[in-house]
Amino acid sequence: MGKNYSSGFKAAGIASGLKKNGGKDLGMIFSEVPASVAGIFTTNKVQASSVILARKRIQSGTCQAIIVNSGNANCCTGSKGMQDTLSMSGFASAELEIPDEHVLVASTGVIGEPIPLDKIKSAVPDLIHELKPDGIADLAESIMTTDTVPKVVTATGKIGGKSYAVTGVAKGSGMIRPNMATMLCFVWTDIKISPAVLQEALLASADKSFNRITIDGDTSTNDMAIIMANGLSDAVVNGASQVESFRAVLDDVLIKLARMIVKDGEGATKMVEITVKGAESDADAIKVAETVAHSNLVKTAFFGEDANWGRIIAAAGRAGVPVLPDSIDIFFDDVQMVKDSMGCGKAVEAETTRILKKPEFGIVIDLNMGEGEASVVTCDFSIDYVKINADYRT
Amino acid sequence: MGKNYSSGFKAAGIASGLKKNGGKDLGMIFSEVPASVAGIFTTNKVQASSVILARKRIQSGTCQAIIVNSGNANCCTGSKGMQDTLSMSGFASAELEIPDEHVLVASTGVIGEPIPLDKIKSAVPDLIHELKPDGIADLAESIMTTDTVPKVVTATGKIGGKSYAVTGVAKGSGMIRPNMATMLCFVWTDIKISPAVLQEALLASADKSFNRITIDGDTSTNDMAIIMANGLSDAVVNGASQVESFRAVLDDVLIKLARMIVKDGEGATKMVEITVKGAESDADAIKVAETVAHSNLVKTAFFGEDANWGRIIAAAGRAGVPVLPDSIDIFFDDVQMVKDSMGCGKAVEAETTRILKKPEFGIVIDLNMGEGEASVVTCDFSIDYVKINADYRT
Incomplete structure (x- = not known):
């Protein structure tokens, strides 16, 4: 058994008054020592100031704290928006007594409204006071928007007999789609690893997790996934096999978080894995x-x-890719429903209808052309999705 | 005043038993003489046999009759599907006593179920018996699926003082999206025009109408737009200005039909025209x-x-195109809501909320970069859309 938390990290989440319902809306992750950092960001051309700042600051390879708010995206708020993001960073760095450029800011919520900076300013001392090694649950709650459950995953690994832990929190639920980790995700670990190797690992894991899920096909202006590694365990990554070992643990954390996001998709009642095989290429x-x-x-x-x-x-x-229109097979879980692009009959349909009643199932589409294969995890599209999104701001 | 119907065309629509509710489900358009024909078809790689056959047969430039059924798409039905489509054509051509290759077949409805050919066979004599110059309404009803209203538009034009008429019927409502006239649309006119000029006119008009609407982003396997011109009026297209004049009338018909389709989109309560200007290019x-x-x-x-x-x-x-993230303006009808990517305040929001309560309104997005401009007409996404599509086959 390895240890199940990362040394030297603390987290917190409190209510600062940004959320109308009084819920937790301000969170922080803090490392006692400067950590290696890597990040990936939304591909949307319209980006929140927090995204612009974080993208710039991770270039240094070092980060010690992330301050994050929900309830307001601070996006499409002009030059004042960036000033406010810098102020949020400043409140945190001053109180934590760390260099301002080692703080990242993240925001999620409604676009286009000025962020009530005074509420954040007065809440930051409390937030920092609340920092503790087991503050993960509070943090996870503080980043929720339309999420119905907090999302935390912890995994442990060993390198040369030395244990390390990887913990991730995420929020998502709408505005999720492949092309980027379009949600907020923060991961921290006490492994020792260089920023460059960490960045590569994050990109590779995202391609297997966040880039393989979809809720509604929209892409947010604010989304980012950040990983911090503070090296406070004795596990050190300095060779190819150790990289591979760490990537496997990171994959595990991110894939679990990604599936939690789909399962908690807005209005979702079912999680469905769509696997395509027999394509001419993986692409x-x-x-x-x-x-x-x-x-x-x-x-x-x-x-x-x-x-x-x-x-x-x-x-x-x-x-938009080649298919043989008369040679497609479709399976629902392990039941073949379509052979050579034709239905397998009413008896099979009764079986597949039973599968569709399950909360999780898989669809396999065999194009019978080549060796290309890929999976995307999606959810169903319910009346509640429309209700949630028609009423989101009211 | 020109005449408001095309000479030499008859239409009909009857119930053959394909629709569970006993509604009209079999229709025909017939020209007393062979007509010039043009068509555009779904871009989906998986295509119904009716699409494959029609695409082939319009190559001859001549068509005299279209037989169309709703209630069954006859798609993904293998080689029997194509045999059944050929049989439908054969029933019509035998009874009408015209060459089989001058008949087109169209189908719409559920994919993957064999079409009950015996019902169609026994209904064809009745269908042909019902053909009449004012059978348009019956035809329009017979092609409806989840449509709630039949869609007919008639326009008239003059060339050199000679009148002609253009009549179109359409069905749509789901599976509509740009990239092709993804629905069924049949247009007929008594103008005299060559098949090649007719094809160009149809493509150009579709780009302004069916290719500028969207309901749900899906593209059907069965959709086609066919136009027949039988030359029985004295209006003859044989020069550039006459082509232009005819295109304007055809544009009018197809744009009106396209808007009717959006307005009757599955579950739609609002029709919204999205206009983008100031882009770097029209594309x-x-x-x-x-x-x-x-x-x-x-x-x-x-x-x-x-x-x-x-x-x-x-x-x-x-x-996926260049935008200046801080320079976007947005108008709801004539009220500016966003300037330089920032909201114009609560007072304006109250005004725009009033606009949103209207059944039809426009959104203008000015990218402030160049001269490119385009519009797409869409509808809202309602709880009823989900209900309709969750229950479609049951």
Whole structure:
């Protein structure tokens, strides 16, 4: 058994008054010593000031604290928005007595409204007072928006007999889609690793996790995934096999967080893994899987527990990659529903309808052309998704 | 005043038993003489046999009849599907006593179920018996699926003092998106025009109409737009100015049909025209307009009558084209809501919320970069959309 927390990290989450409902809305992760840092950011051309600042500051490779708020995205707020982000960083660095450039800021919430900076200013001392090694749950709660559950994953690993831990928190639930880790995710570990190797590991793990999930196809202006590694354990990454070992642990944490995000997708009642195989290339397989995973018609059919494979095949056909229109096979879990692009009959349909009633199942689409394969995890598209998003600001 | 119907065309629509509710489900358009024909078809790689056959047959430039059914797409039905499509054509051509290759077949409905050919066979004589110059309404009804209203538009034009008419019927409502006229649309006119000129005119008009609307971003396997011109009026197209004059009339018909389709979009309560200007190119403007028009978050905000411009700007930012993130203006009808990517305040928001309560309104997004401009017409995304599509087959 390894230890199940990272040495030298503390976290906190408190209510500062940004959320109308009085919930926790201000969080912090703090490392007792400067840590290696890596990050990935939204690909949206319109980016919050927090994203712009974090992207710049991680270039130094060092970070010691992240201050994060929910309830306000501080995006599309002009030059005042950036001033406010810098002020948030300043409040934290002054109180923590660390260099300002070692602080990152993250924000999530409504776009286009000025952030009530005075509330944050007066809350920061309390926030820092609350920092503790087991403050993870409070932090996870403080970054939630339409999330219904906090999302925390911890894993441990060993390098040369030396234990280290990796802990991640995430929020998501809407505005999630492949192309970037479009949500907030903060990961910390006490492994010793260089910023460059950490960045590569984060990119690789994101490609297997956050870039393989979708809720509604939208991409946020604010999203980022940041990892800090403070080296306070005795586990040191300094060779290829150690990198591989660490990546496996990181993959595990990020894939679990990504699946938690889909499962808690806005209004989601089902989590569905769309696997495409037999494509001409992995890239083609990704395109088909994403097109099926994004299709509103497919997702509403999942919600309706309707084994409407015609919508799946129609989505596959419009993915913009070669398919053999008469040679597609489709499986629901291990039940073959479609062979050579034709239905396998009413008896099979009864079986697949039972599968569709499950909270989690898989769809396999075999294009029967080549060796390309990829999976994307999606959720169904429910009446509650519309309700949540029609009423979000009111 | 020109005449308001095309000479020599008859239409009909009857119930053949394909629809569970006993509604009209079999229709025909017939020209007393062979007509010039043009068509555009779904870009989906998976295509119904009716699409494959029609695409082939219009190469001859001549068509005299279209037989169309709703209630069954006859797609993903293997080689029997194509045999059944050929049989449908054969029933019609035998009874009409015209060459089989001058008949087109169209189908719409559920994918993947064999079409009950015996029902169609026994209904064809009745269908042909019902053909009449004013059978348009019956035809329009017979092609409806989840449509709630039939869609017919008639326009008239004059060339050199000679009148002609253009009549179009369409069905749509789900599986509509740019990239092709993804629905069924049949247009007929008594103008005299060559198939090649007719094809160009259809493509140009579709680019202004069907390719500028979206309901849910899905693309059907079965969709086609066909135009027949039988030359039985004295209006003859044989010069550039006459082509232009005809195109204007055809534009009018197709744009009206396209807007009717959006207005009757599945569950739609609002029709919204998204106009993007100031883009670097028209192509960029189209991409931004389509991304906004497709965004589930934008569309649910419309349904919720929430002037959530942050979602509009976030969608514009992820369209994959250059934008100046701090220089975007947004108008709701003629009220400016966003200037330089920042909100214009609560007073304006109250005004825009009133606009959002209207059944039709426009959004203008000015990127302030260049001269590129484009519009896409979309609808809101409602609870009923999910209900309709979750329950479609049950």
